[in-house]
Amino acid sequence: MISIWAPDGVGEIRRGDDLLDHLLAAPSGVELVDGDVVCVTSKVVSKAEGRVEVGDRDEAIVRETRRLVARRGPLSIVVNRLGLTIAAAGVDASNVEPGRVLLLPEDPDATARTLRAGLADRAAVNVAVLVTDTAGRAWREGQTDLAIGAAGLRVLDDHAGRVDHYGNALAVTAPAVADELAGAAELAAGKLGRRPFVVIRGRGDLVLSPGDHGPGAAALLRPEGADLFGLGSREAVATALRQDADAQRVFGTPVDAAALCDLLTDLTGADVRLAEGDVAVVSADPRAYWVAEVAAYAHGWVVAERDPSRIRLRPATP
Template identity: 70%
Template sequence: MITIWAPDGVGDVGEGDDLAAHLLAVTHDGADLADGDVVCVTSKVVSKAEGRAVAVDRAEAVARETRRLVARRGSLSIVVNRLGLTMAAAGVDASNVAPGRVLLLPDDPDRTARGLRLEIGQRAGVDVAVVVSDTAGRAWREGQTDIAIGAAGLRVLDDHVGRVDPYGNVLAVTAPAVADELAGAAELAAGKLGRRPFVVVRGRGDLVLARGDDGPGAAALLRPEAADLFGLGARDAVVAALRGSVQDRAAYGAPAEATDLRDLLAALTGAEVSHDGERLVVSGRDPRARWVAEVAAYAHGWTTRVVDDLTLRVVPSPPPSAGG
């Protein structure tokens, strides 16, 4: 059985506050906590305690926190922020802060989770896991849910690969993101307006690691850019392909297979496309066909080089870190 509760009585959290003290104050000096519990804390109070409320324009704050634009529609932007999280407005929050200020995400949520876990263990004598949660939207779905942006002492991913289901099927890709599931469950107990930033989840001690083992943290849930099939928005992918900059290349993932690209280029351009070792050769004089080949090759992780008026050579692009 899983039990979830959100203690009342947490007052306003300010810069420099001791979050462990706030938690222990509403859990009777930790007497309400037990080994194997998971303590979830909202990123908002973590940010406040860490002094991440800043007096800057929200747009400026979003720009500072952005590593790469994923999609933009009017004033709404989805970006990969400095933590590697893909979020609306880089996770910058303008609610529940003084006018003229915005709240940035914690500097290092995994580090915060590790520190809070250590303090709870030392002061209350219990071995708990800690999750730092934040609210995020989901592709293809309306609404938002809480996810784990920081974690300590927790198996954040429950990998089922190799296990066998009741019908004898060997599982190949199933891997519940249990840290996110715990964050979402915690939000149900806390609510958005209840002023209950701490939630205790009991009943999943099997996911809690031994004292001293903090695990990989929530950063382990970040999908590598080269493995992300949706690294750009639909319109934004078209614009990025036309722009063809080195900075956008990683969003298209690993280079496509040569045979797949060969068939695509032939279909798009009507030109003769041959496969010569590790390169493709596009032959033809049509300027438009050559331009289409260049754009399509870029979007598939390949680089074009003009050989002469008749020939366009296409080779796999080097990773951006290797100089593009």
């Protein structure tokens, strides 16, 4: 059985506050036991760290952004400085005074480790700690909470090598249990209830041994180029047309030569052939070369040689 509860009566968090003082002194009481998972909203972590700024939200978003993923009107999805793909870089203008913005914590995994160690010292318990934040999802309406910081928790429950009830081997199933717990915690905390701490009991099997903080929530981030949706549909087209070498890694590793040959033949109608590991495109139509270059770029290939009668393509990375 899993139990989830959020202590009531937690006061306003301000810069320099000790979050554990607020948690352990909550008027409704908190009795922690080994194996509990303590979830803390990123908002109160940011407030305690002094990540509240006076200024323009758009300017803060630019500073917190590492790479644009997609933009639709005023909405931007970006990879922020923490490596999170998130709307507006995680910069929030709610739950703060007008004219101020709230940035995400400086290092959520480090904060989770500090809080976990503090609870071990002050409450003599071995618990896991999650720092949670709200995010949208591709293909789905609405938002849910996920883990942006973690300590003492097995954040992925890898099922590779296990067998289901029908005898089928599981290869890629790996529930993101840290995110599942964060979403469950939000059900108890709510958005407007001023309950920034949530305790989840019943999944002690996911809690690591004392002193073992685990890989943190950073382990849930896909490497650049490994995500099939590293750019929005419009942005992918514009990036391919620009053929910026620094952005090519977002499209992932190069496809094999045979697959590229099939693609370019279909797109250009040109004579496309393998040439000593490279791909040669021969056509009397100059437009075929332009199409081939753009398509090749998006599939991890670049022009190695060009003359009036053909272009020769090679993988961007060996």
